[in-house]
Amino acid sequence: MKKYLGPLSKDNPILVQTLGVCSALAVTAQLKPAVVMALSVTVVCAFSNLIISLIRNTIPSRIRIIVQLLIVSFWVVLVDLLLQAYFYEISKLLSVFVGLIITNCIIMGRLEAFALSHKPWPSFMDGVMNGLGYGLVLVVVAFFRELLGSGTLWNHQVVPNALYHAGYLNNGLMILPPMALILVGVMIWVRGSGVDR
Amino acid sequence: MRKFSNTYVFLYVSALVLLICVVLASVSIGLKSKREANVTREKYQQILKAAGYKDVPKKKTVSFFQEIAESEKGGKTSEQYHIRCADGNPGIVVRVQGKGLWGPIWGYVVLSEDGSSIKGVSFAHKSETPGLGAKITEDEFTNAFIDKKLYDQNGVFTSVRVVKKGQEGDLLEENRVDAISGATITSRGVDNMMKELRIEN
Numbered sequence: 001m002k003k004y005l006g007p008l009s010k011d012n013p014i015l016v017q018t019l020g021v022c023s024a025l026a027v028t029a030q031l032k033p034a035v036v037m038a039l040s041v042t043v044v045c046a047f048s049n050l051i052i053s054l055i056r057n058t059i060p061s062r063i064r065i066i067v068q069l070l071i072v073s074f075w076v077v078l079v080d081l082l083l084q085a086y087f088y089e090i091s092k093l094l095s096v097f098v099g100l101i102i103t104n105c106i107i108m109g110r111l112e113a114f115a116l117s118h119k120p121w122p123s124f125m126d127g128v129m130n131g132l133g134y135g136l137v138l139v140v141v142a143f144f145r146e147l148l149g150s151g152t153l154w155n156h157q158v159v160p161n162a163l164y165h166a167g168y169l170n171n172g173l174m175i176l177p178p179m180a181l182i183l184v185g186v187m188i189w190v191r192g193s194g195v196d197r
Numbered sequence: 198m199r200k201f202s203n204t205y206v207f208l209y210v211s212a213l214v215l216l217i218c219v220v221l222a223s224v225s226i227g228l229k230s231k232r233e234a235n236v237t238r239e240k241y242q243q244i245l246k247a248a249g250y251k252d253v254p255k256k257k258t259v260s261f262f263q264e265i266a267e268s269e270k271g272g273k274t275s276e277q278y279h280i281r282c283a284d285g286n287p288g289i290v291v292r293v294q295g296k297g298l299w300g301p302i303w304g305y306v307v308l309s310e311d312g313s314s315i316k317g318v319s320f321a322h323k324s325e326t327p328g329l330g331a332k333i334t335e336d337e338f339t340n341a342f343i344d345k346k347l348y349d350q351n352g353v354f355t356s357v358r359v360v361k362k363g364q365e366g367d368l369l370e371e372n373r374v375d376a377i378s379g380a381t382i383t384s385r386g387v388d389n390m391m392k393e394l395r396i397e398n
Contacts, residue, residue: 029327060201063210070210074217078224085228088235096324150328172379175328 004125007133014137014184015191019105024138025180026097031154033093034142038135040083040098044075045107045134046127052115053123059116068111069102076101106134141183149174239321240305244290247307247319247339249283277397282307288316295390298382300324302333302390308347312396315357318342320387330383341374347394359388 013019020041027037048071052059059067080098083091091098101107110130115123146152148171151159159168173179201209238255241262245253253261267279267287278290287310294303304320320333332338345357349372358373360366361381365373376384 033327058209060206060209062201063206066210067213070213070217074221077221081221081224081228081232084235085231088232088239092323093327146328175326175379 004122004129007126007130008136009133009191012133012137012191013106013109013130014134015188017106017109018188019109020134021181021184023097023100023104024134024141024184025177027094028138028142028145028180029149029175030093030146030152031139031142032090033097034138035135036083036087036090037094037097038131038138040079040094041101041104041106041134042128042131043079044072044101045110045131046124047075048072048107049110049115049123049127050120052111053118053120056116064116065108065112068108072107072111073102106130137184137187140187141180144183145174145180149179243319243321244278244280244305244307247290247305247317248280248288249307249317251283280307282316284316286310286316289396291394291396293390293394295386295393297322297325297333297386298330298380299326302383302386304333304387304390306342306391306394308396313347315342315345315347322383325383326380329377329380332377332380333383333387338374338377344371345374346371356391356394359384359391 007013010016014021014024023037023041027033048068051071052068055067076099079101080091083094083098107127110127114126118126143153146154147158151157151164151170159170171179238258241258242253242255245258245262245265248265250261250265262280265281267281276290276292280288280290282288288307289310289312291306291308292303293306294301296302300323302320302322302325304318306318307316308314309316318339320339322331322333325331325333342357346369347354347356349355349369355368355372358368359376360368360373361376361378361384376388
């Protein structure tokens with residue numbers, strides 16, 4: 001199990017490999033979409049890895065990127081359809097970003113670097129852990145952005161009204177993408193300073 | 198890696214594409230009715246919210262709407278319904294639509310029977326920024342529209358304008374609501390959308 005834990009910190013796709021930053025900035029203004037996005041990426045990454053690993057010996061290397069894209073798109077469209085049918089409200093929150101999972105470099109990166117050369121089960125686990133490593137950063141960033149930017153968590157108000165009456169204001173910058181970039185930067189710095197060692 | 202012939206590559210990709218197409222198409226068709234039901238339910242939910250009904254259970258939305266809808270009167274260019282509002286009075290539901298910052302925005306406005314004032318609104322959007330433009334769906338914004346008038350003191354149609362604080366001009370309190378700070382374009386979109394509001398006979 002331990003060998004799969006890398007993506008959570010020392011090989012974290014966002015904090016170490018700086019992949020998938022774009023969507024990390026886009027969907028982290030609130031916790032709920034961030035969590036659903038994290039789960040969607042985890043599902044897509046894990047199952048794409050699994051499929052590619054299963055058929056890895058049949059894929060001609062000249063067209064492997066095309067094949068990878070096809071498989072990733074397949075899972076993304078499937079996830080999108082299921083969200084629309086069963087979790088309609090959440091699918092609206094995520095809007096275009098579910099479709100954009102296709103272009104998430106983390107997934108293509110794992111397919112290319114791992115699934116093409118490993119057996120199905122390790123590939124599946126690699127996908128799950130990378131998805132979770134990505135999701136971890138999303139959730140932390142979204143936590144601070146929603147708390148400081150909107151005074152809520154999971155759409156429930158947590159900053160007491162008394163504080164607002166005392167003159168406290170939500171930080172408008174928190175809900176804008178630049179602040180997400182700054183927060184991700186801070187996380188990279190904190191991680192790089194060796195807290196996980 | 199093994200070498201593969203061109204024929205193999207061609208057949209491989211074709212088969213893969215075909216397989217994926219068939220699976221996705223069947224899933225899409227299989228879930229179509231469910232997705233459409235979601236869209237309809239959401240529409241009715243929005244109208245019910247605008248009409249002042251709180252806490253209608255999700256599952257009962259459609260039947261509840263059919264109960265209070267007195268007639269479905271389609272305007273030439275827009276949807277229009279006559280319904281019974283939560284306060285017991287009749288109201289006219291008019292659909293409005295426009296553009297936000299990132300995509301379409303739309304909403305339902307419930308007007309009093311004579312069409313002069315607003316009983317309630319609800320807005321929705323496709324992809325406005327969470328925490329900024331997306332706030333148009335929240336009660337804090339929509340409640341401001343309640344009891345606003347569509348005509349000024351001279352009886353001229355002004356609609357309900359969405360304006361920034363400090364830019365009210367000559368607009369009366371009853372003809373405007375505050376824009377959302379940080380969401381100028383979306384607020385302007387709502388403003389434009391409200392200007393287009395018309396009751397059709």
